[in-house]
Amino acid sequence: MLEIKKILFGGAQWDFLLEIVGRSIIMFVMILVILRLSGKKGVRQLTLFEVAIILSLGSAAGDPMFQEELPVIYALVVLFSVIVIYKFVTWLSSKSTLINKVLEGEAMVVVRDGMFDLKHEHDGDFSKMEFFSELRNQSVEHLGQVRVAVLEVDGTMSILFYADSDVKYGLPLFPDHYMQVLPHENVDTFACMYCGQIEPTIIENQTCKRCKRKEWSLALKTKRV
Numbered sequence: 001m002l003e004i005k006k007i008l009f010g011g012a013q014w015d016f017l018l019e020i021v022g023r024s025i026i027m028f029v030m031i032l033v034i035l036r037l038s039g040k041k042g043v044r045q046l047t048l049f050e051v052a053i054i055l056s057l058g059s060a061a062g063d064p065m066f067q068e069e070l071p072v073i074y075a076l077v078v079l080f081s082v083i084v085i086y087k088f089v090t091w092l093s094s095k096s097t098l099i100n101k102v103l104e105g106e107a108m109v110v111v112r113d114g115m116f117d118l119k120h121e122h123d124g125d126f127s128k129m130e131f132f133s134e135l136r137n138q139s140v141e142h143l144g145q146v147r148v149a150v151l152e153v154d155g156t157m158s159i160l161f162y163a164d165s166d167v168k169y170g171l172p173l174f175p176d177h178y179m180q181v182l183p184h185e186n187v188d189t190f191a192c193m194y195c196g197q198i199e200p201t202i203i204e205n206q207t208c209k210r211c212k213r214k215e216w217s218l219a220l221k222t223k224r225v
């Protein structure tokens with residue numbers, strides 16, 4: 001009990017509380033002003049670089065709200081410096097594709113011709129499950145509906161679909177159908193569970209010719225609705 005009291009109130013100076021309210025209001029207004037100055041319209045999708053900026057802003061703005069020995073002016077200087085850096089680097093990266101690539105990363109082709117693109121297979125940032133959920137979010141039932149899918153630098157997925165008449169067999173993305181089946185099971189067409197390669201029939205221990213894996217799921221050919 002005593003411990004909790006110490007954690008909650010230990011050494012608090014009661015006359016400082018009102019000042020905290022004042023400091024918080026000032027910092028809150030300042031951070032709004034700074035974010036407006038940054039020129040961003042919203043924060044739905046942020047690149048990694050922008051997340052870094054937001055983190056620095058947040059930490060600089062938070063501390064002087066409740067630390068008596070920190071004058072608010074210090075934080076204001078930090079905020080303005082960060083935003084000047086942001087503006088400068090954004091300007092730089094609009095001039096140089098290399099800097100842009102370093103800061104924001106590159107868009108990456110995830111699906112091509114109804115199959116997962118294997119070029120990035122050994123990249124550390126290749127997280128298949130993330131692609132699955134992103135594609136599901138875009139109402140993609142199976143890969144055979146997708147001509148190209150690109151993972152943008154802000155984490156969103158851009159998709160070009162096949163016309164209904166061109167939809168092919170593809171790897172299912174929803175759990176109801178994405179499950180391993182065996183060669184003798186009564187299945188129309190098989191899809192490699194890893195890369196989406198399609199085979200009309202498979203034998204025992206069939207190896208995928210694209211990715212060399214051995215798990216197969218049934219393939220779907222449903223159209224988009």
Ligand SMILES: [Zn+2]
Pocket residue numbers: 192193194195196197208209210211212213
């Ligand atoms: Zn495969």
